[in-house]
Amino acid sequence: MREQNRTNLRIVNRNFFIFNKMQIVFALLVLIIGILFSSCNQKSNNEETASLKFKVRALWVDPTGFVNAEAVDQMIAKCQRAGINTILPDIMLRENIYFKSSHFIGKVNADDQFDPLAYLIKKAHAVGIKVQAWSCTYYSKPQTTDWISRSFDRNDNSQIFLSPGHPEVNPYMLSVLKDLLAYDIDGIHLDYIRYCNAAFDYSDVSRSTFQATSGFDPLNFLDHPELIVPTKQDKFPIRVLHPKTQIDRVWEIGVVERNLNCTEVGFAFVSESPENIDALHIPGLLIISHFTNVSASMAAAIKRYADRGGNIIWIDPLNRVLSEYPDLQLLTGLTGTKPLPAGRVVVEKNGDHPAINSLQPFSINTSGGLPVVSNADVIAKLSTGEPIITINNSGNSKVMVIGFRAMESTSRFVIDLLKDIMIWYRSDAGVQGEDLLARKRIEWSNWRADQVLELVCEVNKMLKEKDKNLVVTSSAGVGPKQSYGVYRNGATWLKEGINDYLFPMNYTTSTVEFEEILKEQIHYTPDGMSNRIYPGLQIYNVENNVLKSLPAEIVEKQLQLVHRYGYQGFCLFAYNSFSDEIVEMLSTLSY
Structure with missing residues (x-):
């Protein structure tokens, strides 16, 4: 055993x-x-x-790259190692220019002792690198305060832009740019060739110039739209609440006006006050966004508006606001909201509500608050099942809550969603006929875009008259957020031949988001024009308020996407983040 x-x-x-x-x-x-x-x-x-082969390999060069001869020599050598064949030196920025000019009203940082642009061109051309003079056009020093573009709150913005609608601004800018023709440049690159955002330019001169041809003051889009379209003809007034907090937060009102402009539906703004809400006509629609400080009197006024039959779209209401006012809980059919973590989500229909009948599932990068439902109907949800859009019948009022920050998104799917919802509300109220306020808004948007277009046309004419081989490029993009967000249209500039090509600022540190940007861009690119668009890539990141170079592998992945989507070039922003690791990675590309 x-x-x-x-x-x-x-x-x-x-x-x-x-x-x-x-x-x-x-x-x-x-x-x-x-x-x-x-x-x-x-x-x-x-x-x-x-295997990546790019015809145009460009770099935006900030003034650190040409502050003196030694800096230029180092920058050119670095560009050679990386295979850069086009340099865009920033020779016009705010109060400074870096070329000789007898017209510029700021500081001219060029003389016979050292002319940065002349020396840079000499060194670049010697090694076969082209030079386009990068000019921050409207982001420049104003001669007088009348030249400054304004929001409709009339406040100064920290980023002062010149007003394209002022009759003296474009001729002045053209006179400065004309001084560049004394140099052996290969072209002019127009940057900041736009308005600060969609909520500009309500400056006195711009408004009066527009009114002289249109017959109405665009400032009346705030609180007095009846002076633009008579009340009886504005059959379904859509009003957007303008909270007091937005007076000093012009970027918020900018994204709101941009996205609603993109819908091409008529709307006007109403300043935050109970009296203004009580004066709104019924039937109609009140859109609320970025409303964080809700007083008891405003909460009561919103409730009265709904009780009268007014409809409401409330975008990303805060949980503390709903918790503080039980009447708003009853109005929305929610007990509150809970945080929607920042990041990418997929939005899809829940049922077949006619307001979002054409909605197809889409993915966006956003944040906001998920509705906590009591008796509202959930008409859209996230792919993970949480409610994201609700609607509640409160008497004769239909109150919709959108849980994500729809106004901050630039996705075409979000724009289509907003448009469909606004049109549905109008149709549901039985209102038919032309949307006259929409026509007036488009007229105002187009006029602002025309002022920018005028300068681009003149710059193109000036260069081509000297030498047809000189190019005019810009940082403009394509699509509605360009046309209606900053009032420029790169697609039109390409089709009309006033831009030879574009370097759109497709900036993000996320490869996933970068691909989404490229897809969106391709969607809005006219047929046959993609070979004249070279995506601009961000090669920096900001961590704890410190500027750092983006890891080379992220830039490499984004370049692979640029190539995969058929683009024939790129432009990197900017030289002060042009690390040795990025240079080494670029040196492996096939030219």
């Missing part, structure tokens, strides 16, 4: 040894396969990068 036990023990030990040995062999195989896969994957990435 003892001998049998020893035999069994030997068998167990042998089997245990064989099992352990098999485990070790299996682990080694997994490790080897992992290494081979990683190596193959890395090789595949390297091969993809090495």
